[in-house]
Amino acid sequence: MTTSITRREVEALSAYLDGQLSEKERIRLERDLQLRADLRALLEDLQRTRGLLRSQPMLRAPRNFTLTPQMAGVKTFKPARRRLVPAISLVSVMAAALFMLVLVGDLVSFGRKPELLQLASQSVPLPMEVEAPAAYEARSLDSRVATEAPPPAEAVAENAFALTTPTPTLEATSQALSLAEAYPPPEAGMAKSADATRDIVTTPTLLTPYPEPLPTMVAQADELPAEELSAEELPAEELKEVETQAQRPPIQTRWNTWRLAEVALGLMALSFGALAYFLARSSRP
Amino acid sequence: MDEMALIQSAQRGDLEAFNRLVLHYQDVIFTQAYRMMGESEAAEDATQEAFISAYRSLRTYRGGSFKAWLLRIVTNACYDELRRRKRHPTTSLQPLDGDDDEIETPRWLRDHSESPEEQTERHELGTAIRHCLDDLSPEFRAVVILVDIQGMDYGEASAVTQTPIGTIKSRLARARMRLRDCLGGLWELLPAKYRLFIEDRP
Numbered sequence: 001m002t003t004s005i006t007r008r009e010v011e012a013l014s015a016y017l018d019g020q021l022s023e024k025e026r027i028r029l030e031r032d033l034q035l036r037a038d039l040r041a042l043l044e045d046l047q048r049t050r051g052l053l054r055s056q057p058m059l060r061a062p063r064n065f066t067l068t069p070q071m072a073g074v075k076t077f078k079p080a081r082r083r084l085v086p087a088i089s090l091v092s093v094m095a096a097a098l099f100m101l102v103l104v105g106d107l108v109s110f111g112r113k114p115e116l117l118q119l120a121s122q123s124v125p126l127p128m129e130v131e132a133p134a135a136y137e138a139r140s141l142d143s144r145v146a147t148e149a150p151p152p153a154e155a156v157a158e159n160a161f162a163l164t165t166p167t168p169t170l171e172a173t174s175q176a177l178s179l180a181e182a183y184p185p186p187e188a189g190m191a192k193s194a195d196a197t198r199d200i201v202t203t204p205t206l207l208t209p210y211p212e213p214l215p216t217m218v219a220q221a222d223e224l225p226a227e228e229l230s231a232e233e234l235p236a237e238e239l240k241e242v243e244t245q246a247q248r249p250p251i252q253t254r255w256n257t258w259r260l261a262e263v264a265l266g267l268m269a270l271s272f273g274a275l276a277y278f279l280a281r282s283s284r285p
Numbered sequence: 286m287d288e289m290a291l292i293q294s295a296q297r298g299d300l301e302a303f304n305r306l307v308l309h310y311q312d313v314i315f316t317q318a319y320r321m322m323g324e325s326e327a328a329e330d331a332t333q334e335a336f337i338s339a340y341r342s343l344r345t346y347r348g349g350s351f352k353a354w355l356l357r358i359v360t361n362a363c364y365d366e367l368r369r370r371k372r373h374p375t376t377s378l379q380p381l382d383g384d385d386d387e388i389e390t391p392r393w394l395r396d397h398s399e400s401p402e403e404q405t406e407r408h409e410l411g412t413a414i415r416h417c418l419d420d421l422s423p424e425f426r427a428v429v430i431l432v433d434i435q436g437m438d439y440g441e442a443s444a445v446t447q448t449p450i451g452t453i454k455s456r457l458a459r460a461r462m463r464l465r466d467c468l469g470g471l472w473e474l475l476p477a478k479y480r481l482f483i484e485d486r487p
Contacts, residue, residue: 065336
């Protein structure tokens with residue numbers, strides 16, 4: 001029945017149902033509909049089909065499709081916290097760099113300790129020239145008094161660490177040696193000799209430090225007379241002063257300062273790094 | 286609801302304003318997705334994806350019918366999914382009834398004022414229309430859904446599908462002819478209220 005109906009006529013019938021034809025097209029189609037039964041039949045079919053489709057209800061959504069911030073990709077992190085992350089990371093990196101610097105410095109200086117320890121063990125008591133002024137005086141006093149026992153092993157080790165410190169100076173020590181040699185054993189010159197030596201050695205020196213003791217200095221120290229002075233001849237006040245200076249552990253304190261700096265910097269780098277990581281992770285959108 | 290104000294707020298990132306638009310249009314969008322996809326779960330996915338996509342591309346909205354803009358997004362989402370399914374066909378896990386037809390009729394589609402017989406008839410009509418729509422190509426299906434189910438005019442359908450009005454006119458006529466052939470003599474079996482509904486409308 002519809003075989004004689006063209007595609008153009010079908011489109012016109014469909015549009016006619018929707019009121020989408022122009023006035024001219026509508027008049028022409030209505031005239032054709034009066035003349036042709038096949039067109040009228042098709043129009044009725046299309047009208048029913050259209051009616052069936054339009055009878056279908058508008059569906060209700062089974063759930064709400066509102067968006068959560070996460071679905072929408074909205075950033076909910078706190079900007080202030082986010083902005084802190086680079087600064088904290090920088091502090092962490094700087095602390096780590098300083099830590100490495102201090103660690104390397106410490107390791108380099110520590111690398112010299114074995115030879116120094118060996119050097120120290122060859123002549124016990126240790127050569128006084130390479131010790132700090134206070135330790136030198138204490139040891140010379142000990143040798144003068146000659147009443148105490150030889151230094152224990154710990155003291156030797158401690159003195160070996162002292163070798164690494166730059167406190168004594170070549171000039172000061174050389175002067176002390178020459179003065180000690182200039183005052184030979186005769187008892188009469190002992191007090192003077194001791195005074196002169198003490199004056200020079202205990203004088204605070206701000207000269208350039210040297211890292212290692214010279215072998216010649218060690219040899220000279222071995223030749224020093226062991227009992228130059230007697231304790232009775234030293235004034236009591238001076239003796240006390242010398243003892244006080246001898247009790248000070250400057251080298252040990254400095255060694256601890258290095259370790260403390262390493263630990264502090266290491267902890268700082270770790271804690272700030274962890275804080276930056278936590279902040280970056282928690283403020284991730 | 287001041288739709289334009291809500292759209293402008295949403296464009297400035299106000300998610301709450303956008304969600305008010307979602308609540309207003311979700312039935313329309315879901316209906317389009319359901320008719321295009323033919324099943325509820327796929328329609329839900331397409332609807333949700335369309336709203337997410339709409340929010341993210343809200344700045345590209347340049348006025349006009351917001352409904353048409355949303356319908357275009359969901360229709361394109363359905364096209365993509367149907368194309369993907371054509372490339373990678375899968376077997377449905379939905380249970381089958383005795384006639385090997387997938388059981389449709391979600392609960393929210395049921396009208397509780399209907400008698401069981403009317404519900405059965407409406408279910409059968411709905412199933413028949415769905416099968417006939419599924420036989421159409423997605424482009425023809427989209428046009429017939431927009432015009433005959435969503436009630437849009439040719440201009441709006443043209444805006445949604447981004448095709449000329451002449452194409453809409455042609456696709457719609459051909460789609461109706463195919464549906465007429467597919468539905469056959471079904472309307473003699475329709476309840477009286479559907480027959481009256483058909484006769485009342487031009």
